[in-house]
Amino acid sequence: MSDSVDTQKYELLVIYTPDLSKEKLDGELHELRGILKKEGASVFNEELWGLKNFAYRIKKFSSGYYALLQFDAPPSMIAELSTHLRLDLSVVRYMLVTMPKNFDHVKQRDGEERLLKALHAERDDKKQQQQGGAYRRPMMRKPVDQTASAPIKRKVIISEVGDQASTEPKEPLLHGKTGEEKLKSIEKTLDSILENPDIKI
Secondary structure, eight states: OOOOTTOEEEEEEEEEOTTOOHHHHHHHHHHHHHHHHHTTOEEEEEEEEEEEEEEEEETTEEEEEEEEEEEEEOGGGHHHHHHHHHHOTTEEEEEEEEOOTTOOHHHHHHHHHHHHHHHHHHHHHHHHHHHHSOOOOOOOOOOOOOTTTSOOOOOOBOOSTTSOOBOSOOOOTTTTOOHHHHHHHHHHHHHHHHHOTTOOO
């Protein structure tokens, strides 16, 4: 069909139910093409995207078969096409968009392919840099020297049970003592703990 004043370019995306067999899906697409042809439309691009998962459930389905058709048609046939798609039980959802008059699907396809190639090349470069060791991670900030500004931490040592806590650091109880002296010091500490009236044994 030639581009005349009474035709418009359209893009139709149809989602069919996932329970269709390949033969039934082909039959549905053949019927759709027949309706378009009968009403004077000419399909200039058709893409079958296959079975895709939905982001959310639609009419109790979580996936569907996607088909995209781009065609020229008189605006008067859109009402009949919409009615057919609404009444078809195999159609989960459809979207019909009017395209600009100067729309060229070949240029669009070329642009999409160039964009995809550029994205894939960029992704491959990043992977190669990461695997080859040439990839450099961004430098982290130099840690701040905290010794100058941090408050001095004091060790709290409890000398004996019942005494107040002291903030002055003390030498360990057993430092520099012989084995006998260490044993006596431990016994003395245990005795003071046992004699404390607050501790019940």
